[in-house]
Amino acid sequence: xxxxQNIDIKNIxxxxxxxxxxxxxxxxxxxxxxVIFSFNNDNLNVLLLRFGDTQYFSxxxxxVLKNEKIDDASLxxxxxxxxxxxxxxxxxxxxxxxxxxxxxxxxxxxxxxGIVLPDNNLMNQRRISICxxxxxxxxxxxxxxxDFFVSEVKWRSVQKLxxxxxxxxxxxxxAISKLQLDMDRKLVSYNLMNETFTMGELxxxxxxxxxxxxxxxxxxxxMLSLNILERLDKKYSGESHKAPYLYRFKNIQ
Amino acid sequence: xxxxQNIDIKNIxxxxxxxxxxxxxxxxxxxxxxVIFSFNNDNLNVLLLRFGDTQYFSxxxxxVLKNEKIDDASLxxxxxxxxxxxxxxxxxxxxxxxxxxxxxxxxxxxxxxGIVLPDNNLMNQRRISICxxxxxxxxxxxxxxxDFFVSEVKWRSVQKLxxxxxxxxxxxxxAISKLQLDMDRKLVSYNLMNETFTMGELxxxxxxxxxxxxxxxxxxxxMLSLNILERLDKKYSGESHKAPYLYRFKNIQ
Numbered sequence: 001x002x003x004x005q006n007i008d009i010k011n012i013x014x015x016x017x018x019x020x021x022x023x024x025x026x027x028x029x030x031x032x033x034x035v036i037f038s039f040n041n042d043n044l045n046v047l048l049l050r051f052g053d054t055q056y057f058s059x060x061x062x063x064v065l066k067n068e069k070i071d072d073a074s075l076x077x078x079x080x081x082x083x084x085x086x087x088x089x090x091x092x093x094x095x096x097x098x099x100x101x102x103x104x105x106x107x108x109x110x111x112x113x114g115i116v117l118p119d120n121n122l123m124n125q126r127r128i129s130i131c132x133x134x135x136x137x138x139x140x141x142x143x144x145x146x147d148f149f150v151s152e153v154k155w156r157s158v159q160k161l162x163x164x165x166x167x168x169x170x171x172x173x174x175a176i177s178k179l180q181l182d183m184d185r186k187l188v189s190y191n192l193m194n195e196t197f198t199m200g201e202l203x204x205x206x207x208x209x210x211x212x213x214x215x216x217x218x219x220x221x222x223m224l225s226l227n228i229l230e231r232l233d234k235k236y237s238g239e240s241h242k243a244p245y246l247y248r249f250k251n252i253q
Numbered sequence: 254x255x256x257x258q259n260i261d262i263k264n265i266x267x268x269x270x271x272x273x274x275x276x277x278x279x280x281x282x283x284x285x286x287x288v289i290f291s292f293n294n295d296n297l298n299v300l301l302l303r304f305g306d307t308q309y310f311s312x313x314x315x316x317v318l319k320n321e322k323i324d325d326a327s328l329x330x331x332x333x334x335x336x337x338x339x340x341x342x343x344x345x346x347x348x349x350x351x352x353x354x355x356x357x358x359x360x361x362x363x364x365x366x367g368i369v370l371p372d373n374n375l376m377n378q379r380r381i382s383i384c385x386x387x388x389x390x391x392x393x394x395x396x397x398x399x400d401f402f403v404s405e406v407k408w409r410s411v412q413k414l415x416x417x418x419x420x421x422x423x424x425x426x427x428a429i430s431k432l433q434l435d436m437d438r439k440l441v442s443y444n445l446m447n448e449t450f451t452m453g454e455l456x457x458x459x460x461x462x463x464x465x466x467x468x469x470x471x472x473x474x475x476m477l478s479l480n481i482l483e484r485l486d487k488k489y490s491g492e493s494h495k496a497p498y499l500y501r502f503k504n505i506q
Contacts, residue, residue, distance in 0.1 A: 027281075027282045028280075028281060028282065028383060029280045029281065029282065029283065030282065030283065036405070064349065064381070066379065067351055067379075068351070068406070069346075069349060069350050069351060070347065070349030070381060071349075082387070091347065093343065093344065094323065094347040094383050095323075096317065096319070096322060096323030096324075096383070097322050098322060100321055114502070126280070126320075127284060128280070128323060128383070130347050130381070132384065180435075181438075185434075238335065
């Protein structure tokens with residue numbers, strides 16, 4: 001996680017040149033953003049990129065190649081940031097207001113870095129953002145921020161979000177709503193848990209996602225009624241009779 | 254609902270000219286499509302446009318003006334087709350595959366009509382489609398299809414869909430899934446009902462949307478438990494003591 005002060009101007013200019021080459025191959029006016037969730041230390045976290053030397057962060061994002069499906073663009077961007085393939089992704093909204101909030105911060109920061117983008121570059125255009133969320137195990141990832149405008153890549157708790165660029169606060173809020181909905185309808189939570197877990201650990205995930213507390217008995221009753229969990233045998237050794245049961249999700253490949 | 258054979262070539266060329274003028278003011282590579290639902294004769298219907306003299310239909314759609322929010326573009330397109338403003342809209346997906354199925358039908362039909370679109374016109378480009386659904390009262394609408402490629406505008410039952418252009422079958426299927434989800438979570442069904450209705454009429458709407466039957470007592474119990482309905486007094490006159498209760502939705506402006 002290098003600080004922007006450590007990147008020399010020659011490197012920035014070289015990264016910028018590559019970036020501009022890439023944007024020529026992409027559709028205009030369209031961005032992809034991905035809210036990458038992980039669950040760690042009882043918190044629901046999102047992966048954010050610090051923008052230059054500012055206090056502003058943005059979501060990992062990118063553009064759509066002219067011959068690329070939008071789902072594939074989202075997976076490509078995820079691979080670039082996390083080195084992981086075949087991640088679970090879920091499209092949840094497309095935002096398309098005319099104004100980009102904080103565009104002045106964007107322009108001033110680039111100026112300070114000695115960067116001038118050509119007129120009508122994708123970054124300067126009005127953009128429509130197709131938004132996905134993904135669920136990953138933070139322990140498996142060494143997140144990357146190898147772009148000229150990224151000075152730091154960080155997991156941040158959704159309860160303590162920093163200042164965000166563009167409409168990214170709204171996008172994260174919508175992603176959390178969709179995740180809550182999907183937790184009730186689809187079997188998505190296994191993406192955020194270890195293979196085996198206690199009921200208490202699962203409850204902590206639900207509490208982090210729904211941002212409220214559940215009572216232990218009600219939570220357990222609800223989870224068992226969904227018929228998605230398999231209870232594993234306790235290993236009787238030493239004090240383990242006091243240990244809680246371990247569970248795993250049924251029917252997960 | 255004029256047949257395409259009745260439109261003379263001069264009119265088509267004039268409509269085409271206006272259309273091309275309009276597309277110059279729009280963002281490239283982006284379409285808006287709207288699945289307009291109504292509930293009539295116990296069927297969930299969608300508004301479809303017949304494409305030229307073919308057996309293929311498409312959803313009402315359009316493009317996004319360079320200075321227009323995407324929600325506003327959806328409302329503008331709805332107004333153009335229905336003359337109604339302030340309709341309920343819900344964005345539910347964005348599709349973005351590289352290939353447009355049935356593009357050959359599209360090109361051949363235009364050719365037969367003597368229409369040649371300029372290269373790289375919005376209609377020939379690879380397009381990403383932002384999709385909305387809307388719920389309207391079919392009785393209030395005289396749907397319009399005043400485009401050079403539309404020969405007929407029709408309500409069609411979702412259970413008997415005709416052949417559809419592009420990926421519009423998939424879009425309609427996704428719209429129905431989202432509508433089902435929203436019926437359970439949000440108060441959207443009032444958009445499809447008269448102001449007052451019997452429990453039996455409401456059950457018919459649910460059966461049309463969910464494409465399955467409910468038992469009368471279970472349906473009634475579920476609806477009443479949601480606490481969204483207000484039961485009106487029966488009017489005692491003649492045989493009306495046999496008439497079912499009328500209901501209306503609570504808290505609808």
